[in-house]
Amino acid sequence: MAQTLSQPPMPKRRASEAPSIDTMLEEYLSKLEQKVLTQTMQLQAITDNASSCLFLIDDLGRATFMNPSAQRITGYALEEIHDQPLHRVLHPKHADGEPADRCWISLALEKFRLVRDREDVFYRKDGTAFPASCSVAPLEREGHPWGAVLEFQDITQRKELERQKDDFIGVASHELKTPVTSMKTYTQVLQRQFQQRGDIKAVESLTKINAQIERLSALISDLLDVTRIQTGNLSFQTEEFSLVTLIEEITETMQLTTDRHHLEVDLSGQSSVRADRDRTGQVLINLISNAIKYSPHSDRIIIRAQSGASEVMVSVQDFGIGIPAEKQDQVFERFSRISGPRMETFPGLGLGLYISAQIIRRLGGRIWVDSAEGQGSTFYFTLPLATTATVKRPADATGKEEG
Numbered sequence: 001m002a003q004t005l006s007q008p009p010m011p012k013r014r015a016s017e018a019p020s021i022d023t024m025l026e027e028y029l030s031k032l033e034q035k036v037l038t039q040t041m042q043l044q045a046i047t048d049n050a051s052s053c054l055f056l057i058d059d060l061g062r063a064t065f066m067n068p069s070a071q072r073i074t075g076y077a078l079e080e081i082h083d084q085p086l087h088r089v090l091h092p093k094h095a096d097g098e099p100a101d102r103c104w105i106s107l108a109l110e111k112f113r114l115v116r117d118r119e120d121v122f123y124r125k126d127g128t129a130f131p132a133s134c135s136v137a138p139l140e141r142e143g144h145p146w147g148a149v150l151e152f153q154d155i156t157q158r159k160e161l162e163r164q165k166d167d168f169i170g171v172a173s174h175e176l177k178t179p180v181t182s183m184k185t186y187t188q189v190l191q192r193q194f195q196q197r198g199d200i201k202a203v204e205s206l207t208k209i210n211a212q213i214e215r216l217s218a219l220i221s222d223l224l225d226v227t228r229i230q231t232g233n234l235s236f237q238t239e240e241f242s243l244v245t246l247i248e249e250i251t252e253t254m255q256l257t258t259d260r261h262h263l264e265v266d267l268s269g270q271s272s273v274r275a276d277r278d279r280t281g282q283v284l285i286n287l288i289s290n291a292i293k294y295s296p297h298s299d300r301i302i303i304r305a306q307s308g309a310s311e312v313m314v315s316v317q318d319f320g321i322g323i324p325a326e327k328q329d330q331v332f333e334r335f336s337r338i339s340g341p342r343m344e345t346f347p348g349l350g351l352g353l354y355i356s357a358q359i360i361r362r363l364g365g366r367i368w369v370d371s372a373e374g375q376g377s378t379f380y381f382t383l384p385l386a387t388t389a390t391v392k393r394p395a396d397a398t399g400k401e402e403g
């Protein structure tokens with residue numbers, strides 16, 4: 001768009017008929033007019049035919065332009081909405097019906113933040129909701145914000161496919177659970193029988209089979225947890241317990257799973273928390289097993305716990321492969337596995353950190369990572385101390401406060 005207008009080109013004429021200033025100016029203006037017309041037509045062709053909804057927003061968040069797709073999908077005409085902030089029109093409440101005071105549009109305007117492909121729920125004129133994937137680009141002129149461009153697509157179909165996939169994962173993992181449980185029982189029975197007969201070779205083989213069944217059963221249980229999280233059915237049994245004691249117990253068990261690594265603990269004070277003990281243990285197991293898995297060439301893993309005034313902070317540090325800075329945000333997402341030439345050898349579904357993050361958020365804590373590629377990673381989480389703890393509802397734990 002930002003084409004510079006150069007000096008008017010001198011028309012070719014014979015020396016005898018030198019043009020007057022007026023004629024030159026007229027020619028220049030006519031060319032300028034043609035240029036503006038062409039550009040306007042191009043712009044209109046693009047916005048008219050774009051399948052995305054496009055809005056231009058002024059510095060007060062009001063729409064000053066919307067394309068035909070935006071009219072078709074929202075049901076509004078520009079005249080109906082141009083005098084109020086677009087956020088209030090499209091995003092008056094969150095998906096759960098709670099009033100929304102901010103969304104990606106307001107964030108872009110207030111914080112001048114570029115937002116790309118964020119999912120949200122928008123509302124049509126008839127009051128019905130639809131899922132949208134939106135991008136907002138703040139606009140500036142000479143260093144001053146003057147509005148934003150909002151672009152979004154209705155992603156109802158994509159969401160429906162995602163729902164079908166989630167349903168399938170839920171049903172499949174549920175169906176897999178029963179045969180695996182009975183395989184486990186029969187293996188244990190056989191193991192006992194062979195032990196009584198003194199058949200050491202058979203016992204050894206069965207121990208190996210058992211270990212593989214345990215792995216399979218852990219994968220299924222992760223898939224079931226994901227389904228529970230998606231459907232808001234991850235249940236929590238809260239009790240008061242010592243986090244330090246839990247860390248000691250889990251470290252001891254995890255130490256048995258590795259010959260190479262030495263798990264060091266550095267725990268200060270007795271931190272009493274009010275949370276779900278098993279779920280907290282699950283987070284610790286996930287973090288420690290990752291630390292073991294992703295540090296095949298080093299032997300130190302340090303687990304620390306430190307209490308502050310209102311919360312306790314736990315960290316698991318390894319000196320392994322680390323995570324590239326630009327990928328660190330992704331590791332807590334569902335099915336997220338960092339790819340790379342060195343990563344193919346590590347098995348996994350990319351669910352452990354997603355489940356851990358959901359658990360910690362529900363327990364009122366925070367989780368994050370600090371890592372340098374090739375040097376190692378430290379995963380941190382906090383939990384409120386027993387005196388301050390409350391377990392959040394699933395809806396509160398989805399990161400809604402950002403949107």
Ligand SMILES: Nc1ncnc2c1ncn2[C@@H]1O[C@H](COP(=O)(O)OP(=O)(O)O)[C@@H](O)[C@H]1O
Nearest residue numbers: 290294322331337338348349350351352353377
């Ligand atoms: N301690 C770690 N060091 C390096 N990378 C890690 C570490 N923990 C997790 N990751 C990266 O984050 C991804 C997600 O972890 P997770 O959810 O536990 O899934 P999984 O271990 O099954 O792949 C992993 O695939 C890996 O790329």
Ligand SMILES: [Mg+2]
Nearest residue numbers: 290348352353
């Ligand atoms: Mg893992």
